Amino acid sequence: MIERPQYYNLALNQFGSANPSQTNIEKKLDSDAPFRLLGIAIISYLGNSLSFTNMRMTRPDRSWIQRFLAPMTALNPFYQDVQGAIGEEPGGAPPPFLFASPISPNLIYPPGGTIVFDFSNLADTIAQLVLVGTKIFRPGAVWAPSYPPKPYRSIPFLDYALQITPPAFGAAPLLQVPFDVQPDADFAWQAGQHTGGGMQASLTLGGEALASIEFAAVTPGTGGDAITVAITSPGPLAPLLITVVANAITIQPQTDGGGAILTTGAQLAIAMNSTPAAAALVTTICQGSCGDPIPNTGGVATPLTGGTNVGPTGGIGIRIRDWNGKYYMDDFTPIELIFGFAHAQTPGLLYPEIYIPKNQALYFDFSTLSNIPAAVAELTLSLKGQKVYGGQS
Amino acid sequence: MGATASSGNLANPFPFGNPLAAPFMPVSPEVAGVRDTEWDMTIPNLGTLVSAFTIPAGVQPLAIAAASTVLATPNNGQQMPMDADYDYLCREIQFVIQDADTSLMLPSDLRIRIRDGNGKLFTTDFCYASDLNGPLAIPWALKRGSVLNFDLQNANATQNITSLFITLKGWKRAICPEQEAVSSGYIPLRRRFTTDPTLLSGAELEDYEYPFTFTSAVMAALLKLPLQTDNDADFLWRGLAGDWNNPANDVTTVGNVVLAFYDPNGTPLGSFPFTFAGFPQPVRGMLRECILSNGGGAPNPMYPEIFIPRGGVPQVDVYFADAETVRFSLRGLKVYKAQTGL
Numbered sequence: 001m002i003e004r005p006q007y008y009n010l011a012l013n014q015f016g017s018a019n020p021s022q023t024n025i026e027k028k029l030d031s032d033a034p035f036r037l038l039g040i041a042i043i044s045y046l047g048n049s050l051s052f053t054n055m056r057m058t059r060p061d062r063s064w065i066q067r068f069l070a071p072m073t074a075l076n077p078f079y080q081d082v083q084g085a086i087g088e089e090p091g092g093a094p095p096p097f098l099f100a101s102p103i104s105p106n107l108i109y110p111p112g113g114t115i116v117f118d119f120s121n122l123a124d125t126i127a128q129l130v131l132v133g134t135k136i137f138r139p140g141a142v143w144a145p146s147y148p149p150k151p152y153r154s155i156p157f158l159d160y161a162l163q164i165t166p167p168a169f170g171a172a173p174l175l176q177v178p179f180d181v182q183p184d185a186d187f188a189w190q191a192g193q194h195t196g197g198g199m200q201a202s203l204t205l206g207g208e209a210l211a212s213i214e215f216a217a218v219t220p221g222t223g224g225d226a227i228t229v230a231i232t233s234p235g236p237l238a239p240l241l242i243t244v245v246a247n248a249i250t251i252q253p254q255t256d257g258g259g260a261i262l263t264t265g266a267q268l269a270i271a272m273n274s275t276p277a278a279a280a281l282v283t284t285i286c287q288g289s290c291g292d293p294i295p296n297t298g299g300v301a302t303p304l305t306g307g308t309n310v311g312p313t314g315g316i317g318i319r320i321r322d323w324n325g326k327y328y329m330d331d332f333t334p335i336e337l338i339f340g341f342a343h344a345q346t347p348g349l350l351y352p353e354i355y356i357p358k359n360q361a362l363y364f365d366f367s368t369l370s371n372i373p374a375a376v377a378e379l380t381l382s383l384k385g386q387k388v389y390g391g392q393s
Numbered sequence: 394m395g396a397t398a399s400s401g402n403l404a405n406p407f408p409f410g411n412p413l414a415a416p417f418m419p420v421s422p423e424v425a426g427v428r429d430t431e432w433d434m435t436i437p438n439l440g441t442l443v444s445a446f447t448i449p450a451g452v453q454p455l456a457i458a459a460a461s462t463v464l465a466t467p468n469n470g471q472q473m474p475m476d477a478d479y480d481y482l483c484r485e486i487q488f489v490i491q492d493a494d495t496s497l498m499l500p501s502d503l504r505i506r507i508r509d510g511n512g513k514l515f516t517t518d519f520c521y522a523s524d525l526n527g528p529l530a531i532p533w534a535l536k537r538g539s540v541l542n543f544d545l546q547n548a549n550a551t552q553n554i555t556s557l558f559i560t561l562k563g564w565k566r567a568i569c570p571e572q573e574a575v576s577s578g579y580i581p582l583r584r585r586f587t588t589d590p591t592l593l594s595g596a597e598l599e600d601y602e603y604p605f606t607f608t609s610a611v612m613a614a615l616l617k618l619p620l621q622t623d624n625d626a627d628f629l630w631r632g633l634a635g636d637w638n639n640p641a642n643d644v645t646t647v648g649n650v651v652l653a654f655y656d657p658n659g660t661p662l663g664s665f666p667f668t669f670a671g672f673p674q675p676v677r678g679m680l681r682e683c684i685l686s687n688g689g690g691a692p693n694p695m696y697p698e699i700f701i702p703r704g705g706v707p708q709v710d711v712y713f714a715d716a717e718t719v720r721f722s723l724r725g726l727k728v729y730k731a732q733t734g735l
Contacts, residue, residue, distance in 0.1 A: 001406040038418055054437075054558075059430075066433040067476075074487035074560035075433070077526065102417035104484065105429050105564060155656060156695040158633075159663035159679035190413050190696075193683040195669075219673070309715070310649050310669050310680060344633070344693035345686035351418040352410020380667055382683040386696065 001136055002144045004322075005350050006035060007329035007337075008115075008131040011369075012053075013045075015122055023118045030330065031112035033135040038351065039100030042076040043334045044127040045315055045370035052123070058116040060109045069120050072127075076101045096194075096312030097340030097348070100132040108136075126370055128334055134351065143324040145357050147188070152390040157187065160383040166316050166366050173332070173367035176321075179383065180361045189354045189362075190385040191347035194313055194339035196378065201225045201307030204287070210295045211265025212288040215249075215272075217304055218281060220378060224307035227281050231296040235259055240267070244277035248301055253294055265290040312341040313379050315370035321363040323356070332367045339381050347384060355388075409578035412585050412696045419577040428569035432481065434561040436473050436543075471543040473559065475510065475535050482532040483563040488522040490557055503557070504546040510539020519546050532563065586631060586698050592728065601628065601727040606720045609713040612672065617655070617708045624704035626727040632692030635685040635721025648716030652685070653678030657705035662695075664710065676712045685721055692724045 008027060015022050029035050040057075054069035066075075109115065115131070137144070162179050181187045201224030206212030217224025231251045236259045241252040251272075253263035263271075265286035272284035282304070317332025318339070340348040356362060366379070405420045423429065475481050490503055504519035515533070516525070535541070543559060587593070605620055622628050637650045649672070653664035663684070664677040678684075686693040701707060711719060 003407050003410060036420070065431055066435060068435045068437040070433055070435040070437075070560050071487075071489040071558045073489045074435070074558060074562075077487050102415075103431055104417055105421035105423065105431060107431065154697055155660060155699065156662060156697060158654065158684055158693075158695070159665060161665040161667040161679060163667045190411050195680045195683055220669075342682045342687065344682060344684055345691040347413075349414050349418065350411060351414050352407075378669070380669065380680065380683075382679050 002139055002142065003036070003134040003136055003352050004142060004144060005328050005352065005354065006133050006135040007333045008035070008133075009329065009331040009333055010117070010129040010131075011127075011331075012119070012122060012129060013126040015119075020122050021120045022122060025117040025119065027115045027117065027131070029109055029111070029113045029115070030135070033137050033141075034111055035109040035113065035131075035133055035135055037103050037107040037109065037131055037133040039102050039132040040076060041098050041100040041130045041132060041334075041337050042072050042127060043098050043130075043336060052121050053127070054120045055129075056118050059107055060113055062114075062116060065103075065107075069118060072129075096314055096336055097343060098130075098334055098336035099340070099346075099348075100130070100337070106133070128369060130333055130337055132337070132351075142326060143322045145186075145355050145360075147355065147388060148186075148390050152388055154188075154386045154388045157385055157387040158382075160187065160189075160385075162364065162381040162383065164364075164366060164379050164381075166313070166379045167368055169315070169368040169370070171368070173365055175365045177364040177366065178361045179364060181356045181358055183359050185387040185389045186355065186357045187383075188386040188388060189350060189356060189383050191349050192339040192384065193344065193347045193382045194335055194341055195380050195382070196308075196311045196313040199306060199308040201227065201304035203229055203302060203304040205229075205231070205295045205297065205302070206288070207295045209289070209292055211268070211286055211290055211292045213265055213268060213294055214285045214287050215282040215304060216285065217307060218279075218283060220307065221309045222307045224304050227304045228301035229282070229297070229304070230299055230301040231294060232299040233259075233261075233296045240271055242271060242275045242278055244275075244281065247281065249278055249281060250299075250301075251294075253296065261293040261296065263294050264292060265294055268294050315368055316379060317367045317369040319365040319367075321365070322354075323360045323362070325363070328354075332365070332369060334369065335379075353385060404573050404575040405578065407578070409580065412582055413694060414579075416577075416579050416581075419579050420575065422577045422579075423572060423575035425574040426568070426570055426572060428567045428572050429482070429564040430567070432476075432563060432565045434473060434475070434481070434483075434563075436471060436557075436559040471545060471559070473541040473543065473561070475537055475539050475541070476565070477538040479565040479567050480537050481535040481561075481563055481565055483529065483535060483561045484532050485528045485562040486525055487560040487562070488526055488557065489560070490522070502547060506544040506546075508542040510536050510541065519544070582694055582696060585696065587629065587700075592627075592700075595730060597729040599626075599727045599729065600725075601626075602722045602724050603628070604720065604722040605709075606718065607709075607711050608718045609711075610717055611713070612715075613713050614676070615711045615713070618711060620707045620709055620723065622701050622703070622705050622707075622723075623727075626729045627703050628701040628705070628723075629726045629728060630695065630699040630701055630707070630723050631725040632694050632723075633685055633721060634692040634724060635719065636687065637681050637685070637716040637719040649714035650681050650716040650719045651676045651678040651710075651712035651714070652681070652719065652721070653710040654684075655708040655710075656699050657701050657707050659708070662699075669714070672712060672714045678710055678712060681716070681719075685719075692722075698725060 010027055053072050056064050056066035056069050167174050200220045201217040204214045215229050227247045229249045234252050236257050238255045240254040240263050243250045253261045269284045269286045272278045316335040318335045320328045338348045409419050503522040506519045507515035638647045654662045663679050666675045666677050668675050
């Protein structure tokens with residue numbers, strides 16, 4: 001028999017604040033294989049206290065696992081890390097990691113089975129419940145390569161990196177991002193971590209009947225906050241001139257005989273992005289009214305703001321497909337569960353590990369599950385495991 | 394992991410599928426002759442715990458008179474009856490306090506004393522909820538039909554606890570003669586490391602840690618830095634721990650730094666190219682928190698371990714961004730063997 005990881009997701013943001021209690025919510029399982037439930041994980045994106053929200057769920061025979069509705073914080077108590085035994089503080093940001101709590105003994109649900117949930121006090125929860133387990137297949141039914149016959153040589157591999165720009169909240173998901181295994185060795189993927197790539201500092205200038213121009217630092221991070229942009233108000237008949245001194249960009253717009261600015265938003269974006277010194281610092285985008293003149297700052301150097309350095313990412317959902325295109329989850333799964341942040345000693349764990357032969361790949365889809373916290377410019381995933389030499393070619 | 398039936402046994406056809414995994418992730422073990430079923434017991438809401446308690450030492454704690462719960466017995470502690478069908482094995486206890494503003498409560502505010510169905514104290518005195526919350530080292534056996542008693546104490550000076558959930562997680566145990574024993578295949582990581590008799594024969598093993606510190610006041614890529622090991626013993630490298638910071642901050646971790654390690658043969662243990670904020674060009678390694686454990690007692694595990702012959706030199710690439718110091722240690726075992734030919 002073959003086991004492979006499986007995640008079933010249930011979004012708890014679909015009921016609305018007018019329906020705080022929900023009963024007989026059914027989660028239909030796939031019909032291709034039995035499901036071994038080994039744990040549950042719950043994440044709240046809105047900063048709700050999950051200790052206020054209660055639930056119970058059924059076994060394969062539809063009897064309840066919980067005698068009464070139990071607080072989600074008790075069923076997945078790692079959340080209490082935030083504030084000891086009390087439960088997490090309402091309104092706080094969710095932690096950037098998520099661990100499943102055991103269901104022990106495991107429960108084996110039949111193919112096409114149904115798990116029924118009751119919830120109370122959902123309020124305006126924006127949360128996601130994840131059923132963590134494995135699907136059970138007959139050998140040969142699914143893509144499931146494995147270790148070569150012994151003896152083989154393997155080494156720990158600490159970081160296969162996969163870097164993406166996650167989609168913004170509400171934007172279309174980012175699909176089919178390949179994770180390629182290098183040609184030197186197979187890779188047994190066992191654990192994951194993530195880190196954010198930081199935000200670019202930016203500055204938007206505009207006004208009524210003026211073009212709206214955004215200057216975004218090329219390099220994400222707080223270093224972008226040191227960049228300044230000044231648009232002068234020159235006299236009549238001035239040409240467009242862009243000067244860069246260290247991190248200070250000064251733009252002198254073209255003017256007519258009366259001193260009115262002639263340079264349009266579209267023209268400035270082209271000029272800035274084709275001036276090497278300026279383009280090395282910022283990317284200039286005209287966001288609207290691009291045929292109108294650009295605003296000026298009266299020559300005042302205005303700094304870019306909002307740059308952030310590497311840090312945790314939240315609110316991103318992930319789907320993973322195998323080499324044959326078969327998903328390991330039914331929907332986007334919180335990235336915090338598979339790729340936790342900040343704990344190299346306790347990373348997100350896959351069970352079982354996924355063995356990927358050299359030159360083969362997995363495919364990742366990304367979507368934003370919540371606008372809390374804000375999206376990041378970059379997301380770096382670290383896939384840990386073993387490199388196995390002597391495997392399939 | 395692609396597993397074959399021959400990897401497991403009859404009752405559990407699956408091999409253990411991830412050496413880093415937690416104990417609960419593989420197939421649940423089963424005891425022959427009994428059938429266990431997950432069952433979570435909850436006292437749904439203990440209602441209002443009136444007033445705050447500031448009880449001086451030596452004064453008998455008060456039992457709480459809860460106003461409104463189905464299961465509560467006023468003035469005589471809170472009761473949780475066990476189901477009458479099967480005995481119960483509790484593996485985890487969780488107390489969840491609900492309050493209008495939990496930020497005003499502290500983990501030490503709720504104190505609890507528990508008696509089992511025979512009247513025996515489970516805790517010798519009132520214990521902090523934060524100390525009781527969590528898994529039990531040994532499952533707590535509770536007889537069918539018995540009643541647990543919880544005495545509760547609120548030590549917060551001003552804040553009422555408006556409601557309290559008590560949850561026991563565990564399993565009901567039914568007699569089931571047909572049930573055969575099932576082994577999960579779980580073996581702790583520490584016991585999965587080498588037992589090579591050639592290496593260990595006549596050897597004396599000693600926990601050892603090689604600490605290293607690197608500093609750069611400017612953004613820099615320091616490549617292939619040698620990590621010299623001692624020449625008195627071989628070393629089994631099993632984990633990494635460390636931190637990073639700025640000179641002005643010796644406690645918390647501050648700033649960005651990327652590391653890539655190599656084994657003594659020069660084989661990279663990572664080093665996949667990526668970019669990150671604050672560094673001008675792509676780097677080959679991984680960021681700080683993804684490679685260095687932040688818990689001194691629990692290093693980032695490396696499986697399989699790496700054998701470093703005595704005097705061997707693994708290497709590291711360090712890309713300093715706005716961190717100025719990185720400290721880490723290679724953790725593992727020294728393998729002392731009798732010297733020959735010297």
